[in-house]
Amino acid sequence: MIELNDVHKSFGKVEVLKGITASVAKSEVVCIIGPSGSGKSTILRCINGLESYDRGEISVEGARVDSNDRSIVAIRTQVSMVFQRFNLFPHRTALENVIEGPLYVKKEPRGQAVARGRALLAQVGLADKAEVHPPKLSGGQQQRVAIARALAMQPKAILFDEPTSALDPELVGEVLSVMRKLADDGMTMVVVTHEMGFARDVADRVLFIDGGVIVEQGAAKSVLNQPQHPRTQDFLRRVLHPL
Amino acid sequence: MQKFFHDAIEFVPILLQGVWLTIVVTIGSLLLSTVLGLIWALMRVSGIGILTGISAALINVIRGIPIIVLLFYIYFVMPDFGIALSALQAAIIGLGIAYSAYQAENFRAGIEAIDKGQIEAAQTIGMGWWLTMRRVVLPQAVRIILPPYGNIMIMMLKDSSQASTITVAELALQGKLIASSTFKNTSVFTLVALMYLTMSIPLILLVRHFENKANRK
Numbered sequence: 167m168i169e170l171n172d173v174h175k176s177f178g179k180v181e182v183l184k185g186i187t188a189s190v191a192k193s194e195v196v197c198i199i200g201p202s203g204s205g206k207s208t209i210l211r212c213i214n215g216l217e218s219y220d221r222g223e224i225s226v227e228g229a230r231v232d233s234n235d236r237s238i239v240a241i242r243t244q245v246s247m248v249f250q251r252f253n254l255f256p257h258r259t260a261l262e263n264v265i266e267g268p269l270y271v272k273k274e275p276r277g278q279a280v281a282r283g284r285a286l287l288a289q290v291g292l293a294d295k296a297e298v299h300p301p302k303l304s305g306g307q308q309q310r311v312a313i314a315r316a317l318a319m320q321p322k323a324i325l326f327d328e329p330t331s332a333l334d335p336e337l338v339g340e341v342l343s344v345m346r347k348l349a350d351d352g353m354t355m356v357v358v359t360h361e362m363g364f365a366r367d368v369a370d371r372v373l374f375i376d377g378g379v380i381v382e383q384g385a386a387k388s389v390l391n392q393p394q395h396p397r398t399q400d401f402l403r404r405v406l407h408p409l
Numbered sequence: 410m411q412k413f414f415h416d417a418i419e420f421v422p423i424l425l426q427g428v429w430l431t432i433v434v435t436i437g438s439l440l441l442s443t444v445l446g447l448i449w450a451l452m453r454v455s456g457i458g459i460l461t462g463i464s465a466a467l468i469n470v471i472r473g474i475p476i477i478v479l480l481f482y483i484y485f486v487m488p489d490f491g492i493a494l495s496a497l498q499a500a501i502i503g504l505g506i507a508y509s510a511y512q513a514e515n516f517r518a519g520i521e522a523i524d525k526g527q528i529e530a531a532q533t534i535g536m537g538w539w540l541t542m543r544r545v546v547l548p549q550a551v552r553i554i555l556p557p558y559g560n561i562m563i564m565m566l567k568d569s570s571q572a573s574t575i576t577v578a579e580l581a582l583q584g585k586l587i588a589s590s591t592f593k594n595t596s597v598f599t600l601v602a603l604m605y606l607t608m609s610i611p612l613i614l615l616v617r618h619f620e621n622k623a624n625r626k
Contacts (some may be wrong), residue, residue, distance in 0.1 A: 216529055242534070242535045243534070243535040246534070247529075247533040249526060249529070253527060253529060253530035255530070255545055255549075257548050257549050266544065267535060270544055271534060271535040271540070272535075316533075319534055
């Protein structure tokens with residue numbers, strides 16, 4: 167469903183992606199792990215056109231991703247994104263955040279959008295917070311609203327960019343459990359994460375990225391339990407046993 | 410003091426005619442400067458090279474010309490090009506253009522203060538540039554823009570007196586005319602000053618209201 171073929175990307179003189187080739191099948195959950203600065207987030211941002219790429223090709227269901235072309239809008243409505251820092255609209259309530267896209271981008275009738283918005287908030291366990299503005303919600307609640315907002319576009323896939331990295335540790339679980347439910351329901355997901363437990367239990371595949379290249383990839387359990395490459399082994403050892 | 414009140418009763422009705430024109434000039438040029446300023450600001454942040462360049466150049470040219478010269482130009486020079494405007498029209502257009510540069514810079518500062526993540530979030534739900542501006546950026550930028558906007562309103566109220574230089578009989582000119590025909594300078598100009606102050610006070614209170622509101626969030 168999502169194909170990356172030899173994707174290169176530089177910021178100025180720094181090449182952050184040095185030929186990424188990967189694919190994500192429908193209903194697959196792929197976790198991208200790796201040290202910070204390795205280019206993980208950049209991959210996600212290239213997939214839905216927040217960043218352009220210099221070389222290679224990215225396509226979503228056969229449509230080429232070109233951040234400078236009008237077609238990017240159609241791609242973005244199919245591939246939603248959830249950000250590390252939530253990026254909810256602070257001047258709108260939780261419900262308004264969720265129905266913003268359906269109402270103004272997809273031009274759904276208000277009644278229908280509101281009904282589905284409420285259902286989505288209920289799905290992420292926030293039915294009672296519909297009328298609350300984001301600054302009055304906890305980080306975990308905000309991220310769940312952000313997930314509901316992404317789902318409201320009825321996307322074919324959702325990209326998660328370190329969705330739990332900005333959360334207090336005790337709030338990580340509520341977000342991961344919502345994501346796990348999505349995975350169980352067959353949502354196609356690409357997740358950049360440092361939550362190795364989540365990757366092991368939920369992901370179908372794991373990509374380990376370092377220095378802008380895919381160092382190792384494979385079934386989640388095999389990469390995480392028996393990493394083959396020394397850099398993967400070293401990274402996992404430092405993440406799992408920091409002391 | 411008694412003499413002052415006596416003069417006041419005599420002159421206030423005449424000065425009020427000037428007040429009316431002052432209000433017309435201020436509101437007219439406020440509306441024009443807001444619309445133009447918003448256009449310049451949106452051009453500036455459009456990310457389209459040529460629009461950004463035009464807007465930046467325009468703002469600098471407008472900022473670099475004194476208001477009074479701009480007024481003279483519109484009122485005295487434009488007729489040579491076949492555009493003859495009434496003094497009131499010329500005043501509103503001149504002040505509106507002059508202030509559009511400051512409005513634009515204020516709007517731009519407000520727009521650029523919005524977190525980039527907001528724009529990205531809007532893009533990822535499929536919003537285009539204009540929808541992002543209208544639904545996400547501008548509603549949040551307003552909170553930042555309003556306090557300086559209030560200050561601009563006060564400055565415009567006072568600078569509307571420059572319309573007197575192209576014969577608009579607003580408050581300052583009305584005062585000058587009465588003073589030069591009666592020689593009661595003290596009474597007349599005290600009244601004029603008090604009237605400007607009276608008109609400014611609601612605006613000053615409005616600015617404070619905006620500031621409180623902006624600080625609360």
